[in-house]
Amino acid sequence: MMQMPYVIATVAVLLLTALVAAGLVVVARRHREISGSNWFAAVMVTVFLWSVIYALQLSSTDPTQVLRWHTLKYVPVIALPYAWFAFTMAYSGHTRFLSRRWLVGLALVPTISLVLVLTNDVHHVFWTARTPTGEFGAPGDVNGPGFWLHAVYSYTLILVGTLSIGWSFIRARTLYRGQTAILIAATFLPWIANALHLLEWLPLSDLDPTPVALAVTGLLFVVAVHYYRFLDLVPVAWELARDVAIEDMADGAIVLDVRNRIIDLNSTATTIFGFSRADATGRPLEDVSAVCVELVETDTSTSELETFVDHEWRYYELQRSPLSTTGGRHVGHLITLHDITERKTREQRLEVQNRLLRHNLRNDLNVVLGYLELLDETLDDDDQREFLHRATNKGETLLQRSEKSRRLGKLIDRQIQLETVTLACLLDETLAICCDRFPDVELTTTLPSDLHVLADDGLTFVVLELVENAAEHTDGDCHVEISATATDDGVELRIADDGPGIPPHEQAVLASGRETPLEHSTGIGLWLVRWMVTRYGGSVRIEDNEPRGSIVVLSLNRTEPTEKTLTAPPGSDVVGGRSEQRRDADE
Structure with a gap:
């Protein structure tokens, strides 16, 4: 015999639970970018369906309708533990259990349980007997092996999920402990109520208190959202x-x-x-x-x-x-x-030193050279004029090094933007400048037109520096050969000369990438070559030429041509068009 006051009160609570669950679904969807929010929405959807269907079951007086609503109720009942487990894994960061393989595997038992529920009249595995004789709209079901499989599996998922949240509570900072504590309480309330119902330890054994406990769970979630920023900040x-x-x-x-x-x-x-x-x-x-x-x-x-x-x-x-x-x-x-305070301090000191070398020293040397030129016009003694010419040559050498330091600074300081360049086209104008600057150097090239490398226009300055190095250190006629060949993993650009060759101590400095008081380079040109090629992702090595001289081998990364392939120097302010390189040659 139905006890109407209990039914009315229970239905009212169930509808309240459904309303709260629907509101939490909306909140979860507004925070869908937060990890776990979609699974929480799925949990609340199952709570909503469970509450509504159970309210319809309690409101029905037709025994056949009661059985139908009771059967349909098990769709959200079976889905809820699965969705809750997934949510707890996402919330606590154990997302490896949310891979497709894990989710499909974990859904196997719920899927079997759902099939058994919907087809129970055929096999009677989930319920061995069903009679609509219970109070509070509850049929007198006799649970079968399928039901207990579902129950054990569901409680296992709930337990593992709750332990995961418990572990998060232990590890969490204060901000998250309020969240996790509420989640743990919200988990235990309905499932303890459900366990007491299954064991028939409650006075009204035909009335399932789980949805009612879910109402309290929903209110706890509201508290978590409002006061502990649940679904807003997750750990x-x-x-x-x-x-x-x-x-x-x-x-x-x-x-x-x-x-x-x-x-x-x-x-x-x-x-x-x-x-x-x-x-x-x-x-x-x-x-x-x-x-x-x-x-x-x-x-x-x-x-x-x-x-x-x-x-x-x-x-x-x-x-x-x-x-x-x-x-x-x-x-x-x-x-x-x-x-990086110490590094920035060193950089600032270097900037001051560079300014002194690049600007102040250069200006002062120009003044000194100007006075030496005036003095040269007034001297008549040949010995004095010889000393004067030596001083002038040293001053011009210092001025050239200062200018080279300026160019080096521009190349090193600028932002490298690597792109695909056609090697032959990029070096074409540079080779013409070499011929103008070093007319006594016999220059030959072998540059295939189909070789493309990853670099920028700074590569032209690298080649110019190597040709200049060969010309300055020659002890007679100088021949420089520039060639490029494709290798298995890149392109080798070779600059070979027949001069005295690069001294062993210079080669050792470039190979090690550092200088010592006993082992150091005499200039900055080869350092520039090494720094630039390294920034291109390449490398530099030096080989002996036969019968004399050196071969500088630049190993560069090979690429395929694109629509933006650089085929000529773009005219940058460092080593750009021919006009500027001619100015460099004239200084």
Whole structure:
């Protein structure tokens, strides 16, 4: 016999549960970029369906309709543990269980259970007997092996998911402990009620209290959303960042979610930005650093920050790394801040030194050479004039080195933009400049027209430097041969001369990439060659030429031609068109 007050109260609670679940689905969809939000929406959809169908079952008086609603109710009942497990894995960062293979495998038992429910009248495996004689619209079912398979499997999924959240609670910082505590409580309430119902330990054994307990669960989720920013801040990005041990890093580190809000930061970062961890966590990144916001919102992966820390200006190199789950889902960013203050200080000192060498010294040498030229016009003594010419030659040599240092600085300081270049076309104008500048050098070339390398117009200056080096150090007639051949993994550009050759100590310096007081280079030209080719991703080696001389071999990366293939020097202010290189030759 139905007890109407209980039925009316239960239906009212069920409809309230459905309303809350529907609202949480909307909230979850608004936060769908947050990891786990879609699975949480699936959980709430099953709660909504369970509540509505059970309310219809309790409201029915026709025994046949009661059986139908009771059978249909098991669709969300079977799906709910599966969706809950997936949500807990996404929330806690164990996303390897959300791969297609795992999801398909985990869905096997629920699928079998659902088929058994819908076809039970044929085989009676899920329920061995069904009679609509129970109170509160509950049929008098006798549970069969299929039912107990579903029950054991469902409780296993719920237990594993709850343990995963429990582990997150143990590891989590204060911000997430409120969330995880509510999730644990929200998990236990309905399933304890369901277990008591299955064991028939409740006074009203025919009334399933699970949907009623789900109403309390829904209210707990509302509290989590409103007070603990559930579905707004989830710990998965923080869990991934913990794997790189940010607290033990000497560099500053900031963990962001997909909405660029601070999930966590280490003690070094709190010192840099002047925020405590509690104050910074959960705040938008723009409240802390506009430079970091620009780094995240652009395609760049590195940037620099200048800020005042501990009563002095400090410089930091910022690097952005995406945080993704094992399934490839983007969940946030990790920004690291490396202190480069000492490096910036050295660079500033070098800039001052370079200014003295490139500008001040060059101007002073021009003045000295001007006075020497005037003095040359007044001297009559041949010995004095010889001394004067030697001084003039040394001054001109110093001036040339200063100019070469200026060009080197421009080449090294500029931003390299590698592109596909046609080797023969790119060097064509450079070879003409070599002929103008060094008329006594016999220059021959073998440059196939179909060789394309990864470089920029700075390669023309590299070749010019090597030809100049051969011409300056020759002890007689000089012959330079420039050739290029394709190799298995690139292109070799060879500059061979028949002069005295590059001394062994110069070769050793270039091979090791460093100088010592006992072993150093006498100029900067070969250093320029090595630096530039290395920036192209290539390498330099020096071989002996036969019967005498040296061969400088530039190994470059080979590419295929494109529509943007560079076929002539673009006229840059460093080594651009022929007019500027002619000016270099005349200086």
